[in-house]
Amino acid sequence: MNTQDYNDLTPEIIVGEADHKQLNILAMAGLTHTPDQSDDLLYELERARILSDAEVPRDIVRMGSSVHYRTDNGQEHMVTLVYPVDADIATGRISIMTPVGTALIGLRVGQSISWRSRDNRKHMLTVLAVKQPVVAE
Structure with a gap:
């Protein structure tokens, strides 16, 4: 991987x-228990573009989405983004409510974002694929 500077990589999120x-x-409920992570999530939500649920493109990471992403060290991961109780x-x-989970929300396929791990190290990830959950009708 190249040595590009990704200190402030904050793409538009939906x-x-x-x-x-x-x-x-x-996030508001977590301010007393996990203030740093709650603040990070509130920041992401504040800068997000909000759309009606029907308007959100299928390649956007939402709650319940399965996400295939690559980290700055070249490792690939497949995860499902869930609420803390389901983690x-x-x-x-x-x-x-994890640094990676907060970084993923709202990204679309092909976007990259920088984020800090709990040990305060800077990382970057790139979304490779998104699969939405099957919704019962």
Whole structure:
């Protein structure tokens, strides 16, 4: 991988109205328990372009999406973005309240974003594919 500087890579993100509402509630509730991660999520939600749920393109990472991404060190991962109560790293279900989960929300295929891990190291990831969950009608 090249040595490009990705210190402030913050692409436009899109979030559906329902996810935006629920994630704001989650982040506000977490301010007393996980203030840094809650602040990071609130920042992402604040800068997001909000669309009606029906208008969100299918290649956008939403809650429940399965995401294939590559990190700056070349590793590829497949995860599903979930609420904290449903998180299980052993099965690839990562919480929105993790640095990677917060970084992924609202990205579309081909976009890259920089983020800080819990040990405050700077990283970058690129979304390679997004699969939306099957919704029961």
